[in-house]
Amino acid sequence: xxxxxxxxxxxxxxxxxxxxxxxxxxxxxxSAIEPLALFRTxxxxxxxxxxxxxxxxxxxxxxxxxxxxxEVVIHRTCALCGAEYEWGVHAVxxxxxxxxxxxxxxxxxxxNAEDPVWSPPExxxxxxxxxxxxxxxxxxxxxxxxxxxxPPDEILELVITAGWYRTISxxxxxxxxxxxxxxARFPEADQRQVLV
Numbered sequence: 001x002x003x004x005x006x007x008x009x010x011x012x013x014x015x016x017x018x019x020x021x022x023x024x025x026x027x028x029x030x031s032a033i034e035p036l037a038l039f040r041t042x043x044x045x046x047x048x049x050x051x052x053x054x055x056x057x058x059x060x061x062x063x064x065x066x067x068x069x070x071e072v073v074i075h076r077t078c079a080l081c082g083a084e085y086e087w088g089v090h091a092v093x094x095x096x097x098x099x100x101x102x103x104x105x106x107x108x109x110x111x112n113a114e115d116p117v118w119s120p121p122e123x124x125x126x127x128x129x130x131x132x133x134x135x136x137x138x139x140x141x142x143x144x145x146x147x148x149x150x151p152p153d154e155i156l157e158l159v160i161t162a163g164w165y166r167t168i169s170x171x172x173x174x175x176x177x178x179x180x181x182x183x184a185r186f187p188e189a190d191q192r193q194v195l196v
Contacts, residue, residue, distance in 0.1 A: 008175040010040030019043045025053055041175050065157050068098045069125050075108035076129035077162050081169030088183035106187045121149055125158060132162045
């Protein structure tokens with residue numbers, strides 16, 4: 001859903017002191033890269049921006065769900081929403097460092113939970129992301145499968161993570177946030193990896 005120019009342009013430096021302080025909180029300490037275009041877009045509405053940090057940081061830095069499973073949900077949700085920006089940032093910053101393979105990243109965009117690249121828990125959270133995207137809920141059958149593998153707090157966290165990244169994806173698509181040059185791109189469908 002890329003556009004030729006952002007519909008809602010991100011803030012550009014110099015930033016007002018309170019915006020700079022928020023950007024500093026969102027970026028890793030001593031980051032060598034410019035604050036992400038997404039964060040600078042959030043900064044357009046400084047009050048909402050300040051309220052978004054606790055949930056985002058809670059999901060990424062203080063979650064109870066295994067980070068790799070969290071990333072399967074995030075990658076699949078972003079792919080389903082067509083948010084190449086967020087998918088690509090996560091592929092570089094989280095997915096690859098957590099061991100997601102090229103075939104698994106490909107599957108989050110062009111595959112499904114039945115692809116042989118997924119362990120049973122990974123396939124299960126993949127299905128969760130699909131169900132939430134398609135229906136906004138979970139069938140009794142899928143919920144029972146999740147409950148057999150995850151405690152209630154982790155199921156809730158998985159659902160909130162999918163919802164949060166659907167919201168992020170919507171903002172990206174509506175605002176027309178430009179891709180980060182260093183981030184990954186969606187793999188081409190005709191370059192299908194061997195899913196083994």
